[in-house]
Amino acid sequence: MRLDKYICDCTGLTRNQAGKLIRQRAITVNGNVAKQAAMKLSAADEVQLDGESISPIGLRYLVMNKPAGYVCGLDDPHHPAVFSLLDEPAAEKIHSVGRLDVDTTGLLLLTDDGQWSHRISSPRHHIAKTYRVWTADSISAAAVTQFEQGVVLRDEPSPTKPAQLELVDSHEALLTIHEGRYHQVKRMFAALGNRVEQLHRERIGGLQLPTDLDLGAYRPLHADELLAVFAN
Ligand code: URA
Numbered sequence: 001m002r003l004d005k006y007i008c009d010c011t012g013l014t015r016n017q018a019g020k021l022i023r024q025r026a027i028t029v030n031g032n033v034a035k036q037a038a039m040k041l042s043a044a045d046e047v048q049l050d051g052e053s054i055s056p057i058g059l060r061y062l063v064m065n066k067p068a069g070y071v072c073g074l075d076d077p078h079h080p081a082v083f084s085l086l087d088e089p090a091a092e093k094i095h096s097v098g099r100l101d102v103d104t105t106g107l108l109l110l111t112d113d114g115q116w117s118h119r120i121s122s123p124r125h126h127i128a129k130t131y132r133v134w135t136a137d138s139i140s141a142a143a144v145t146q147f148e149q150g151v152v153l154r155d156e157p158s159p160t161k162p163a164q165l166e167l168v169d170s171h172e173a174l175l176t177i178h179e180g181r182y183h184q185v186k187r188m189f190a191a192l193g194n195r196v197e198q199l200h201r202e203r204i205g206g207l208q209l210p211t212d213l214d215l216g217a218y219r220p221l222h223a224d225e226l227l228a229v230f231a232n
Contacts, residue, residue: 012090064218072099106201131205206231
């Protein structure tokens with residue numbers, strides 16, 4: 001691989017920026033200052049930037065405890081994006097796996113691996129997601145059966161897939177759904193005449209929100225957590 005391409009893969013910089021670093025004599029290969037952007041590297045070569053070894057970033061799989069007030073897209077002029085909380089090279093390559101509403105908190109996966117996020121989001125894989133829900137009005141015991149049987153959401157022809165509701169308190173419940181329609185949880189409660197006041201995602205597949213993450217914090221997923229996502 002060419003040296004400038006390798007620098008880009010390690011840092012997320014552009015070819016021009018990589019070339020500039022080379023001209024500034026900031027790059028060494030096996031201890032020698034590199035002069036040619038087109039220099040061919042072999043697997044054993046050690047490249048350093050300002051005296052620090054660099055290696056390709058690779059694909060990233062992150063878990064965040066999303067705080068309220070942040071959006072999962074880049075098109076909202078009024079709220080910061082969750083990506084602004086990332087301190088990662090080439091952060092612009094990272095997207096969220098599905099979206100949580102601006103006021104929803106909790107488990108959010110982030111990655112630059114489009115195939116992985118597609119596998120998690122695709123309705124074909126039926127990956128369960130569990131939300132802790134606090135509502136304006138008390139939740140009736142009948143809601144358990146209604147959600148299990150499916151409810152019809154406003155402006156949608158087909159009912160929701162069976163969802164499991166576990167009552168925690170008169171105004172608090174855990175809801176597990178197996179699809180990801182727009183504002184699904186809020187609209188499911190609206191279909192029963194109730195209103196979600198607070199929403200927190202606790203689980204995706206077999207992955208619980210890690211307890212070591214404060215609101216707004218994130219970290220790479222551990223190997224066992226990567227597998228747990230696909231264990232329903
Ligand atoms: N359902 C919602 O209504 N909002 C979310 O953020 C996630 C699921």
